[in-house]
Amino acid sequence: MGSTPDAVVSARRTPPPSEAVLRWVVPLGSIAAGLLAFGAFVLAIGHDPTEVYSTIYEGGFATAFAWNNTLLRAAPLILAGLAVAIPAQAGLVVIGGEGALALGALCASAAAVPLLPTLGAGALLAGALAGMAGGAAWFALVGVLRAHRGLNETITSLLLSYIAIAVFNHTVEGPLRDPSSLNKPSTLPLPPQSMLGAIPGLDVHWGLAIGVLACAVAQLALSRGTGGFALRVAGGNPRAALLVGLPVGALIVVGCALGGAAAGLAGAIEVIAVHGAASASVLAGYGTLGILVAFMARQQPLAIVPVAILMGGISAAGSLLQRRLELPDATTMVLQGLLFVAILAGEALLPRARR
Amino acid sequence: MKVVEEEKVPETVAVQKTMETMINQDKATLIFATSFGYFDPHMLRIAEKYPKVRFAHGGGMWTEGKHPRNAGSYFGYIDGGQYVSGVIAGHMSKSKRLGFVAAKPIPQVLRNINAFTMGARSVDPSITTRVIFTGDWSMPVKEAEATNSLIDQGVNVVNCHVDGPKVVIETAEKRGIMSCGYHASQAALAPKGYLTGAEWDWATPYGMLVEAARSGKPHLNFLRGGLKEGFVKMSAWGAAASPKARQAGDAALASMKKGDSIFKGPLKDNKGGTVIPAGTTLEMTNVELEKMNYLVEGVLGSIPS
Numbered sequence: 001m002g003s004t005p006d007a008v009v010s011a012r013r014t015p016p017p018s019e020a021v022l023r024w025v026v027p028l029g030s031i032a033a034g035l036l037a038f039g040a041f042v043l044a045i046g047h048d049p050t051e052v053y054s055t056i057y058e059g060g061f062a063t064a065f066a067w068n069n070t071l072l073r074a075a076p077l078i079l080a081g082l083a084v085a086i087p088a089q090a091g092l093v094v095i096g097g098e099g100a101l102a103l104g105a106l107c108a109s110a111a112a113v114p115l116l117p118t119l120g121a122g123a124l125l126a127g128a129l130a131g132m133a134g135g136a137a138w139f140a141l142v143g144v145l146r147a148h149r150g151l152n153e154t155i156t157s158l159l160l161s162y163i164a165i166a167v168f169n170h171t172v173e174g175p176l177r178d179p180s181s182l183n184k185p186s187t188l189p190l191p192p193q194s195m196l197g198a199i200p201g202l203d204v205h206w207g208l209a210i211g212v213l214a215c216a217v218a219q220l221a222l223s224r225g226t227g228g229f230a231l232r233v234a235g236g237n238p239r240a241a242l243l244v245g246l247p248v249g250a251l252i253v254v255g256c257a258l259g260g261a262a263a264g265l266a267g268a269i270e271v272i273a274v275h276g277a278a279s280a281s282v283l284a285g286y287g288t289l290g291i292l293v294a295f296m297a298r299q300q301p302l303a304i305v306p307v308a309i310l311m312g313g314i315s316a317a318g319s320l321l322q323r324r325l326e327l328p329d330a331t332t333m334v335l336q337g338l339l340f341v342a343i344l345a346g347e348a349l350l351p352r353a354r355r
Numbered sequence: 356m357k358v359v360e361e362e363k364v365p366e367t368v369a370v371q372k373t374m375e376t377m378i379n380q381d382k383a384t385l386i387f388a389t390s391f392g393y394f395d396p397h398m399l400r401i402a403e404k405y406p407k408v409r410f411a412h413g414g415g416m417w418t419e420g421k422h423p424r425n426a427g428s429y430f431g432y433i434d435g436g437q438y439v440s441g442v443i444a445g446h447m448s449k450s451k452r453l454g455f456v457a458a459k460p461i462p463q464v465l466r467n468i469n470a471f472t473m474g475a476r477s478v479d480p481s482i483t484t485r486v487i488f489t490g491d492w493s494m495p496v497k498e499a500e501a502t503n504s505l506i507d508q509g510v511n512v513v514n515c516h517v518d519g520p521k522v523v524i525e526t527a528e529k530r531g532i533m534s535c536g537y538h539a540s541q542a543a544l545a546p547k548g549y550l551t552g553a554e555w556d557w558a559t560p561y562g563m564l565v566e567a568a569r570s571g572k573p574h575l576n577f578l579r580g581g582l583k584e585g586f587v588k589m590s591a592w593g594a595a596a597s598p599k600a601r602q603a604g605d606a607a608l609a610s611m612k613k614g615d616s617i618f619k620g621p622l623k624d625n626k627g628g629t630v631i632p633a634g635t636t637l638e639m640t641n642v643e644l645e646k647m648n649y650l651v652e653g654v655l656g657s658i659p660s
Binding site: 010059065068069073074141169173174183184185187192270274275276279281282284285315316318319320322323328 | 359360361362363365366367368369372375376377379380381388391392394395396401414416423459460461462463465490646659
């Protein structure tokens, strides 16, 4: 804006870093840096880094069993990451995914179990839709508070998440409790044979495919769709968006609701594919790990898939790290944390316009 | 024999995968699963998949005909110990008000609150127990608040059933009241006010399960025991316990070790309804008691629903 025509010309003359460099070299370099830093940490606590690396590879990626383990752990992280990445397009940092996930699980269980006798397998679809609706409604509330009251969405989503989890616990232990769930209060369970099964050839439920599909659709909508474009404009420069007549408030609410639907679906899949019922076990921290995944994927829906697989692989390898090398459980968290910091630092190195 | 272990496994499919890695990569032949949420569906599913491996779960309800034979559950009836704690607390409480900090209103917790109260009321039927549920297993701040609030209401012996009794016991000691411990001995945390406590002695059931596996005997599918069977023990009587209280504690402990039951009719809940009719005695091992959903007469508090 302030630049003279000469400056513009000279800027054009220095070749910008190519697309490939930005897309691949920077993130992969960051991951390598994170792994190196982790190696230094491992060395500092008296272990052999190469042994730790090879154990992570063995536990997460070396065999078909390890891959199944990794993909199974990655499945919920994909949708949990998408729950952060979609509102991020509108410039919002929504971190209360755990609450939307909890309500999604609750709604899914409440809808699927009573409908099972009449709808059969259709009840699972009803459960998934109910879960999405529950999560979407919760996050829409965050969007409304942001758009119409100017409340910071990070704080409101975090606080609303506590409320959602309290509602979840109250309902599971009270009104919707299966009286026969004695020492582990749960809602009425789906019979195992009616639950969402495994993808043929894999030991992983269909939730993985649903997550990948959701990411692909989101990516397409963002890069090709007018709605996705409008969302990004509203996020990039809300004032400009208002000037060109975009309904910024509505876009914020819709962006939040879509993110909530992804988190709700993650919770619903935990119920219809993994647990069969809603109980405190469903709240395993996926909503929180999803924040990490989305930021590492630089909020790009398709990039969430490989990042979630990387995170899944690290958690899968955690078993072997604990038992073979007697490293504490927190080791995997140190690695995840270092990767997160390295990727954010790598992003900061990118030229401004490309961020 | 080699033991491999993994900590902090969340109650998700991660449980199944952890068990499978133990079986496939470490060649484990007997697996102990020690969190409630590991049992159904995770452990049961893996037990069906690996019929040659034995699985033992702490606290689950293994059911004949419904669950695989290579799976099982073990648990201790620690309410007998809570009853003995109650007898000692009943002798020591001058205010006749006892307090109980509890996590969730599930049967195992309700049994402990009720047994503690019944022990105290066997000494003096005018004693009451005030109970506060914190809502979750590990809530240190709420546990401290609950303990303080109980003390402010005149409670002078406090007991608890939460994951870590440390906060409750230390708060009681700091405020100068007496306490009964849980899970393990907390005597060192409260040298002045610690009366006694109900402790687990897991070496007994674990030893039985390992021995059966080693000698090729059938898996112990449903293993339960209390003070009598050595699954549970008492902390040594604390310095604060008077000679009279110790004597009564010794007598109550001897009766528990004989296998006497405390759940004898007529027993009323705290809403006035009869929960065990006159003339009926439920043995401590009766699975009916594992479905407990009431607080007995003398407990001040209600089960949130």
